[in-house]
Amino acid sequence: MTDYAYTLENYIRFFSKAYYLEALLRTIRMSVTVSFLTLVLAYPVAYFFVKSFPKLKRIGIFLVIMPIMIGLVVRTYGLIVLLEERGLINTGLIFLGISKEPIKILDTELAAVIGLIVTFMPFAILPLIASLEKIDTSVEEAGRVLGCNSYKLFLRVTFPLSVPGILAGFLLIFSMLVATYVTPVLLGGHTMTLMSVLVYQQMLIAFNWPFGAAIAMILIFFSVVFLIVYMKFVKRAVSF
């Protein structure tokens, strides 16, 4: 172990190289995109289970939590098989005549995004179920009595009341996504140089611990700043 002295050199190195800054931007962009898409897909599922009868809801919660319990590595393997050149998606596309040749999905950014959506969907569904459950059914009944049809009722009453749950879900998965490692590495191949990948490389391949630690701190700093800005913005949006 070498002796360490205090210096800002590692931070300067990070911010003066386009390669590292791009990784930071890519991480933030990927986290925002995946969080948004995941919530869009998670919402109907949560809505469906909250509005269904209790027994179906229990089955639903079981189906949502089961993949979380199974663990990242095995689930990512399933995704590899899904996205491979001879995988289910390509077989399906060729079978349906949409494409003649298998498309390269694995080892692209698209594969990582699809994989992350699948991986994080359970974490988005759970807070949405919790918030949709809290909505007082008498408010919805009132809307119905006052002449709303189902669509209007959803758009004017249920959806606005579930906004806090949507924001909570966004917060939860965004904070998990900024530090995600396994899924992008196994599915995105070398296309996904994220902050977490840089941290891993510096700590375990380059053995440049001070620089690795600096990247880790920058990652924490930006995710906290993002969350603070986001919460300020949310507070203003909710108070309307």
Place this chain on the structure above:
Amino acid sequence: MNKAKIIFSGIVFLILLFMLAPVIITFVVAFNATDLVVFPPASFSLRWFVQFFLNSDFLDSTRISLVIATVATLIVLFLSIPAAFSIKKYEFIGKRTVEIFLLSPLFIPRILVGVALLVFFVKLKILGSLAGIILAHIVILIPYGVRLLLVGFYGIDPSLEEAALCLGAHPVKAFLKVTLPLLKSGLVGAAMFSFIISFTDILLALFLCGPKTVTIQLRIFNYLEWHHDPFVAAIGVIQIIGILIGTVVLEKTVGLERLF
């Protein structure tokens, strides 16, 4: 049922299928007879399961993971019971702070916990040792243990323990004979959950495992970087079945809704 409702149910079904696809696919592929992953499989066999039970590296890693998960879970329960008990029972200065402190490892991304412990463990000279990995797992499991046991403690009627005390039981005896048995389902739930979290961990393993302490998840991860054959699916199926049983136990004991 009107048309819109049927369409909506269909969409929900498709999204759920998408979410569960990796698990379903793993199940089908594990029984595939060929080296190449072909979907759907042309012929079925159990050869990949046989191969797993003949592969000493993977068997060793499974054993290591089971040891880590068992020991870490037992220690976490041992530490969480008094913590949850005092938080529930006593009022003291800084109680809220203690509670937040015990939950704090949850708020830090696990990969960064791994980075921090890597540096720390080198100083302690326990990097790559079984003890080090168990210690790291205890750090990340404590929040879950404390939280689930708190749920358990809050579910117990405090008048029962008071009754035992009134009837002359020593406080320790009252705790062991009355409170602890009532806590049983909370304990089983916390143990099961800790065990699963520990067994399926990969992010700590990436940073802290040594050549002799490769956990099964890390072994699979390394294998996946180079091979995509159905071998992993067979291990996946064994893991999924074990965890499915565990999840059913969790549902029966603490209830799945309380986990996250």
